[in-house]
Amino acid sequence: MVLTRASQRMIGRRLLQFIPVVFAVAFITFMLLNLAPGDPAELLAGEFPTEERIQEIREYYGFDRPVIVQFVDWFSSAMTGDLSNSLLSREPVFDIIASRFPYTLMMVTYAMIIAIAIGAPLGIAAAARPGSWVDSIATGISSFGVAVPYFWVGMVLVAVFALKYPIFPATGSVPFSEDPIGAIHAATLPAIALSMSGIAEITRQLRAAMIEVLSSPYVRTLRAKGLSRQAVLFRHGLRNVGITVITVITLVFNRKIGATVVLETVFAVPGVGSTLVHSAVNKDYVVVQGVILVIALVVVTVNLLADVLYAIIDPRVEAEA
Amino acid sequence: MSTPLLSVKDMRITFHVNGGRDQLHAVDGVSFDLASGESLGIIGESGSGKSTIARAVLSLLRITRGEITMEGKTIVTPQSPGKPGNYGVQIIFQDPHAALNPRSKIIRSLVEPLEIQGKGNASSRRDMALEMLAKVGINRALADRYPHELSGGQKQRINIARALLLRPKILVADEATAALDVSIQADILNLYKDLQDEFGLSFIVITHDLAVASYVSDRIAVMYLGRFVELGPSATLATKSAHPYTRALMSAEPEALPRRLQKQDRLVLRGEIPSPVTPPSGCRFRTRCPIATDLCAAEAPPWREMSPGHYSACHFAEEVMAGKPLDGSDKPQNLESVK
Amino acid sequence: MSVLTNEPPAVKKDRVPTKFGWLIRQPKAVLSVTFLTVLIVIAILAPWIMPYDPIAPNFGALLQPPMPGHWLGTDDLGRDVVSRLMAGAGPSLLSAFASVGLAVVLGVPFGLLAGFMGGWTDTIISRVLDAMLSFPTILFAVGIAGILGPSMTTGLVALGVLFAPQFARLVRARTLVVRRELFVDASRAFGASNLRIIMRHILPNAIQSAIVHAGLLLAIALLAESSLSFLGFGVQPPGTSWGAMLARAYAYMEVNPFLMFPPGIAILLTALSFNGLGETLRVLLDPQSPKA
Ligand SMILES: Nc1ncnc2c1ncn2[C@@H]1O[C@H](COP(=O)(O)OP(=O)(O)O)[C@@H](O)[C@H]1O
Ligand code: SF4
Ligand SMILES: [Mg+2]
Numbered sequence: 001m002v003l004t005r006a007s008q009r010m011i012g013r014r015l016l017q018f019i020p021v022v023f024a025v026a027f028i029t030f031m032l033l034n035l036a037p038g039d040p041a042e043l044l045a046g047e048f049p050t051e052e053r054i055q056e057i058r059e060y061y062g063f064d065r066p067v068i069v070q071f072v073d074w075f076s077s078a079m080t081g082d083l084s085n086s087l088l089s090r091e092p093v094f095d096i097i098a099s100r101f102p103y104t105l106m107m108v109t110y111a112m113i114i115a116i117a118i119g120a121p122l123g124i125a126a127a128a129r130p131g132s133w134v135d136s137i138a139t140g141i142s143s144f145g146v147a148v149p150y151f152w153v154g155m156v157l158v159a160v161f162a163l164k165y166p167i168f169p170a171t172g173s174v175p176f177s178e179d180p181i182g183a184i185h186a187a188t189l190p191a192i193a194l195s196m197s198g199i200a201e202i203t204r205q206l207r208a209a210m211i212e213v214l215s216s217p218y219v220r221t222l223r224a225k226g227l228s229r230q231a232v233l234f235r236h237g238l239r240n241v242g243i244t245v246i247t248v249i250t251l252v253f254n255r256k257i258g259a260t261v262v263l264e265t266v267f268a269v270p271g272v273g274s275t276l277v278h279s280a281v282n283k284d285y286v287v288v289q290g291v292i293l294v295i296a297l298v299v300v301t302v303n304l305l306a307d308v309l310y311a312i313i314d315p316r317v318e319a320e321a
Numbered sequence: 322m323s324t325p326l327l328s329v330k331d332m333r334i335t336f337h338v339n340g341g342r343d344q345l346h347a348v349d350g351v352s353f354d355l356a357s358g359e360s361l362g363i364i365g366e367s368g369s370g371k372s373t374i375a376r377a378v379l380s381l382l383r384i385t386r387g388e389i390t391m392e393g394k395t396i397v398t399p400q401s402p403g404k405p406g407n408y409g410v411q412i413i414f415q416d417p418h419a420a421l422n423p424r425s426k427i428i429r430s431l432v433e434p435l436e437i438q439g440k441g442n443a444s445s446r447r448d449m450a451l452e453m454l455a456k457v458g459i460n461r462a463l464a465d466r467y468p469h470e471l472s473g474g475q476k477q478r479i480n481i482a483r484a485l486l487l488r489p490k491i492l493v494a495d496e497a498t499a500a501l502d503v504s505i506q507a508d509i510l511n512l513y514k515d516l517q518d519e520f521g522l523s524f525i526v527i528t529h530d531l532a533v534a535s536y537v538s539d540r541i542a543v544m545y546l547g548r549f550v551e552l553g554p555s556a557t558l559a560t561k562s563a564h565p566y567t568r569a570l571m572s573a574e575p576e577a578l579p580r581r582l583q584k585q586d587r588l589v590l591r592g593e594i595p596s597p598v599t600p601p602s603g604c605r606f607r608t609r610c611p612i613a614t615d616l617c618a619a620e621a622p623p624w625r626e627m628s629p630g631h632y633s634a635c636h637f638a639e640e641v642m643a644g645k646p647l648d649g650s651d652k653p654q655n656l657e658s659v660k
Numbered sequence: 661m662s663v664l665t666n667e668p669p670a671v672k673k674d675r676v677p678t679k680f681g682w683l684i685r686q687p688k689a690v691l692s693v694t695f696l697t698v699l700i701v702i703a704i705l706a707p708w709i710m711p712y713d714p715i716a717p718n719f720g721a722l723l724q725p726p727m728p729g730h731w732l733g734t735d736d737l738g739r740d741v742v743s744r745l746m747a748g749a750g751p752s753l754l755s756a757f758a759s760v761g762l763a764v765v766l767g768v769p770f771g772l773l774a775g776f777m778g779g780w781t782d783t784i785i786s787r788v789l790d791a792m793l794s795f796p797t798i799l800f801a802v803g804i805a806g807i808l809g810p811s812m813t814t815g816l817v818a819l820g821v822l823f824a825p826q827f828a829r830l831v832r833a834r835t836l837v838v839r840r841e842l843f844v845d846a847s848r849a850f851g852a853s854n855l856r857i858i859m860r861h862i863l864p865n866a867i868q869s870a871i872v873h874a875g876l877l878l879a880i881a882l883l884a885e886s887s888l889s890f891l892g893f894g895v896q897p898p899g900t901s902w903g904a905m906l907a908r909a910y911a912y913m914e915v916n917p918f919l920m921f922p923p924g925i926a927i928l929l930t931a932l933s934f935n936g937l938g939e940t941l942r943v944l945l946d947p948q949s950p951k952a
Contacts, residue, residue, distance in 0.1 A: 258796025
């Protein structure tokens with residue numbers, strides 16, 4: 001595909017912004033640990049530290065050096081994939097995250113698919129006939145979806161479809177690479193719970209964007225020329241809401257990756273979310289730091305990709321600031 | 322001659338445009354004086370730099386070169402920008418609605434200048450504001466309304482009252498009647514004259530409307546692409562203009578002229594005003610001037626005094642003043658051949 | 661001054677009655693506001709109107725189903741669920757309001773500053789906002805709670821800090837527009853300081869979108885607080901919140917699944933009402949939207 005000059009410029013500008021944002025993300029994550037009251041070494045040493053243990057940690061992590069030096073050091077190792085070792089298991093943090101991430105990704109992807117599969121037709125149907133009963137249902141579902149506590153939905157689903165009627169397992173998960181069918185089966189309930197706000201958001205935004213396009217003078221002219229409602233809806237409506245689709249999918253992805261923290265705990269999925277909770281409870285700060293950094297970088301990257309897609313679809317889109 | 326009230330000397334104002342890559346001299350070497358009680362009109366097409374002069378005189382933007390003095394005292398230089406509001410100059414903007422905060426009641430907008438300058442207390446400020454409203458012909462009952470509840474003419478009177486509350490010596494009106502209906506325009510212009518008598522105000526009336534300028538101004542400056550091209554008493558400019566651009570503006574608006582001149586050459590300005598980022602060499606008007614010659618492209622015409630107080634920047638000022646036809650009928654050379 | 665004409669006053673619009681009239685004809689708005697008002701009253705009066713002690717265990721009545729006296733049954737320690745719902749309302753609502761309030765207080769000034777100053781100030785603030793918006797809320801809050809020690813305050817401060825960039829962005833965008841308005845120049849011509857211009861002219865014209873967003877964000881904050889408390893990083897025992905109640909219900913799900921419904925539905929209804937409130941504010945504050 002050949003990109004226009006405007007698209008190239010915008011992609012270039014976004015790439016340039018990417019670097020300081022990554023840097024800022026890393027800095028904020030790094031400073032988290034320094035937020036803690038007192039000596040980080042004492043914190044890291046756990047509940048009942050000995051003086052030697054504290055000293056050992058202090059030297060190992062170099063807490064006696066200036067903060068900036070520590071940050072540069074930490075950042076440069078982090079960028080090479082060295083996120084230091086867990087305080088509990090001594091395993092490299094990178095390996096821990098790498099082994100857990102597939103479960104999280106599987107759950108998020110599954111939930112996204114559900115959200116799009118339900119939200120997109122609902123939003124389009126609602127936009128086709130605003131004010132109809134379909135529209136009322138769509139509006140109702142999207143109000144419910146953003147307001148309902150998704151982890152509570154998860155609990156209800158377990159109570160009904162795992163405990164009362166054992167169709168799905170209540171907890172646990174199966175690696176997708178070993179048993180794809182089993183993995184999907186096990187991930188169904190958490191994915192449904194996770195898809196709640198996504199269904200709502202996709203329905204709502206797609207409906208709004210479609211209505212806007214369909215009421216534009218251009219589309220009204222097409223209708224006046226005798227094109228059928230269906231033809232206009234699918235050929236012109238959908239093509240012109242591309243930007244909205246990317247925006248909402250990015251947004252939903254960003255939210256879901258945060259929501260996995262709770263759902264992985266409810267369903268005992270060994271993903272990064274439950275790892276974070278486990279590490280936070282056990283004061284394994286190095287893992288906490290690593291998980292936050294990695295997830296934030298995933299989000300930053302997804303946002304960058306979305307911006308690149310915007311530029312390809314519609315070069316007129318100017319990045320704000 | 323006594324010291325002028327306001328004096329602008331060789332002022333240049335530069336904007337950085339196109340992401341800082343280009344320089345735009347919106348005002349490029351403008352000088353003028355304003356006497357006490359005088360009314361100076363500045364006319365010119367949109368984009369010629371009139372508002373930029375107004376903003377500079379108010380210290381709403383920094384000047385790049387030159388200086389502004391008030392009663393002989395230097396108040397603005399490129400190094401030390403002036404302090405708006407404390408040397409006796411106020412401004413009325415073109416859009417009466419946009420100049421009022423939509424979320425403030427009229428009275429709140431009115432007392433703002435007094436608050437800022439620390440004049441009086443809350444109740445005396447309110448009294449001063451209501452008194453001034455009466456002077457500009459606005460019922461005090463409107464003071465507790467919001468701007469959207471008033472008409473354009475009412476809002477412009479309120480803007481005038483607000484500017485007068487600080488008792489300025491000079492009032493700059495930047496196209497202050499352009500957005501109003503013609504009948505209301507006349508009311509506002511008459512209000513200027515009343516205020517001039519009552520407060521001894523001096524005016525700088527900026528407009529692209531020749532009729533407005535000649536109605537209220539003692540002298541008129543004609544501006545083109547950041548420079549003054551002609552300056553002189555209103556009557557002189559109307560009858561004995563020494564610049565083709567002024568003549569062109571006049572013929573575009575014959576109603577503004579004395580009847581005997583109305584049938585003079587109908588000169589229509591061709592083309593667009595060139596970009597101020599890359600102004601033409603020599604005389605800036607030459608790309609649209611019907612009598613331009615090679616000299617005009619090679620050399621910028623000097624600013625010459627044609628008769629006492631009447632200045633022009635044209636190589637052929639004498640001929641133009643003597644009534645040279647501007648349709649190119651006396652000469653084959655015209656715009657197309659100049660390039 | 662005979663030349664002066666007194667133009668007839670423009671049509672005076674009575675906006676307030678119109679808006680109010682519109683409001684009471686909106687069932688969603690009325691329901692939301694009524695529900696929230698009742699809830700806030702209950703939360704405040706809880707100590708006096710709770711039928712039972714929400715904290716003291718009663719081992720004689722563990723995990724009772726709904727019955728007269730205990731209309732929603734009892735929990736795993738025999739405590740009356742109605743009383744616990746009332747006790748939990750305060751912390752749940754307070755967390756939502758406080759975190760959103762904190763976000764406004766932190767975010768709005770930065771948005772004003774970035775939008776008003778422009779240049780490098782804006783670039784730096786904007787990049788930091790981008791970075792902060794990249795941290796998923798719950799994830800980051802769990803991290804902070806883990807490091808600072810879990811408590812209701814830690815949780816709501818973490819949420820407030822994370823929500824702040826949303827307000828900063830909204831207000832920045834509006835400020836970029838408002839600062840070019842003519843009334844700002846007018847004020848400057850009278851000698852107004854930057855601070856005065858920001859407080860008197862920019863803020864009142866830039867805050868509306870933030871207010872609307874605050875209404876909608878309350879729902880998200882409530883859900884976020886519930887998640888944190890559910891995970892044990894929010895309100896700590898003996899205090900309670902609806903999220904904490906859900907955590908206990910989760911533990912006893914196989915024995916008494918009913919326990920998850922009262923707090924879950926309380927959260928759902930409250931979040932729905934917050935959204936209704938946000939929608940209402942949007943219509944009231946947006947001159948564009950139809951009110952007839
Ligand atoms: N803030 C600014 N930044 C860049 N260019 C400007 C700015 N203000 C005015 N200009 C440019 O300066 C020139 C003169 O503008 P202005 O003084 O508004 O003209 P006028 O009031 O005569 O219509 C125009 O070319 C305009 O585009
Ligand atoms: S100097 Fe030349 S181009 Fe300029 S106005 Fe005079 S005749 Fe025209
Ligand atoms: Mg102008």
